[in-house]
Amino acid sequence: MPKTPLPTSLRQLYNEDFVCWVEATVACLREKDTEQLDWEGLIEEIEDLGKSAKRELESRLSVLLVHLLKRCYVNLPDNYRGWQLTVVEQRNALKRLLKQSPSLKTYFQEVLGEVYQDALTEAIAAYPASEFPAAYPFSNELPALLTEEFWH
Known part of the structure; x- marks a missing residue:
């Protein structure tokens, strides 16, 4: 089944609507869709978890x-x-x-x-x-x- 591209890039979502970015990122991870992931944002958020x-x-x-x-x-x-x-x-x-x-x-x-x-x-x-x-x-x-x- 072909993956449906997101209407907005995850990077753009990260800057505009964090909750929507989280939901879209989780969906990509569950689907193992690594092509659409916002790797920079994901890495930043995981680092922030440790800092928190x-x-x-x-x-x-x-x-x-x-x-x-x-x-x-x-x-x-x-x-x-x-x-x-x-x-x-x-x-x-x-x-x-x-x-x-x-x-x-x-x-x-x-x-x-x-x-x-x-x-x-x-x-x-x-x-x-x-x-x-x-x-x-x-x-x-x-x-x-x-x-x-x-x-x-």
Whole structure:
């Protein structure tokens, strides 16, 4: 059965209507129609998927570290429960993300120092009267970071 050419090139769709581009690309892939595929757009989107997962890891790690810093170094007992709940929420999300993409464990080690510095800056801005450690105070081991209650 001859393949019906698309009325608009996939490259043009990529620039004009992303959802339509995705649907047309999926149809081409299912039909194994490699001639009409927008290879540049497809490669770009697949690369972005990996970048998106890395951004999510950085974001969740940052929120986790900010709330660990608050819980451990800010003396506001009325806020402890809320900070601890955020710690649990971010840990659970990180565990799910790392289960889906175990290779992100290596990336975690690469960005931990930088993410900590950003989290420290945020914690200091929120609580300038509190003293926070300049050097990373928690475990460098991912399992410990995702389970230990550092405030005991």
